[in-house]
Amino acid sequence: MADTFSLQRVLETFRSSLSEKKEVYIKYYIAGWQELVAFMNSLGNVFSFISKDVVSKIQILENFLSGENRSHYVTIQSMVKYELENDLVDLTKRGSHPESGCRTLLRLHRALRWLELFLERLRTSTEDSKTSVMCSDAYNESLAQHHPWLIRKAVGVAFCALPGRDTFFDVMNAGDHTQVVALLGESLPLIAEVYQITEDLYAKNNLLELP
Numbered sequence: 001m002a003d004t005f006s007l008q009r010v011l012e013t014f015r016s017s018l019s020e021k022k023e024v025y026i027k028y029y030i031a032g033w034q035e036l037v038a039f040m041n042s043l044g045n046v047f048s049f050i051s052k053d054v055v056s057k058i059q060i061l062e063n064f065l066s067g068e069n070r071s072h073y074v075t076i077q078s079m080v081k082y083e084l085e086n087d088l089v090d091l092t093k094r095g096s097h098p099e100s101g102c103r104t105l106l107r108l109h110r111a112l113r114w115l116e117l118f119l120e121r122l123r124t125s126t127e128d129s130k131t132s133v134m135c136s137d138a139y140n141e142s143l144a145q146h147h148p149w150l151i152r153k154a155v156g157v158a159f160c161a162l163p164g165r166d167t168f169f170d171v172m173n174a175g176d177h178t179q180v181v182a183l184l185g186e187s188l189p190l191i192a193e194v195y196q197i198t199e200d201l202y203a204k205n206n207l208l209e210l211p
């Protein structure tokens, strides 16, 4: 992973994650998250409890990717099929498979929806829009419903420490504001497509509420 964040690289990893058959490669999906974590780490310690959680989930998935059953963890589709066929998922309450691939990826999948909503707000924002408001509106519409009160409060505090809109645009390393907006316009349909394919797959297999 390079030292500086680049929105273009995030776009490329999510683009690479889609196969011709519209399956999602886990390797590139988590590479996209690694880029985003690098960005979040650059924002300071107040975000470290969030990035630690993402890093631990990436690590769980990386272990599957390099483990003895790695051939089943190439795409999200093959992972779901393999884990369900072999009873490797705790479906209703946490039991003998508390860290299945399906359950771990679901947490990142929900966060991808937050990212999509946030980036769309950023894309259509104006000079006086506040990143903390855009971030928390996107959070309330997505991840918040899956988090207990304490996490929601901690997240709310972290949002107050977010840099302003201009800083966000600069750290994306994608040129001037017009170019950033154009790149966001290109990235969002891709992120939305990856999200929707995963959402449909999880819905079809009744996996959207995994404990």
Ligand SMILES: CCCCCCCC/C=C\CCCCCCCC(=O)N[C@@H](COP(=O)(O)O)[C@H](O)/C=C/CCCCCCCCCCCCC
Pocket (backbone or CB within 6 Å): 036, 037, 039, 040, 047, 049, 050, 053, 054, 107, 108, 110, 111, 114, 135, 139, 143, 146, 151, 155, 162, 168, 171, 172, 211
């Ligand atoms: C300029 C580029 C665009 C912005 C780039 C944003 C980079 C964001 C990177 C990561 C986003 C956060 C992903 C959060 C994943 C949360 C997964 C989760 O829900 N975990 C909870 C449940 O897990 P289990 O306990 O069931 O295993 C866990 O309890 C949560 C822990 C921490 C709180 C997570 C809060 C997420 C808030 C999302 C906003 C992040 C704001 C980042 C600011 C840019």
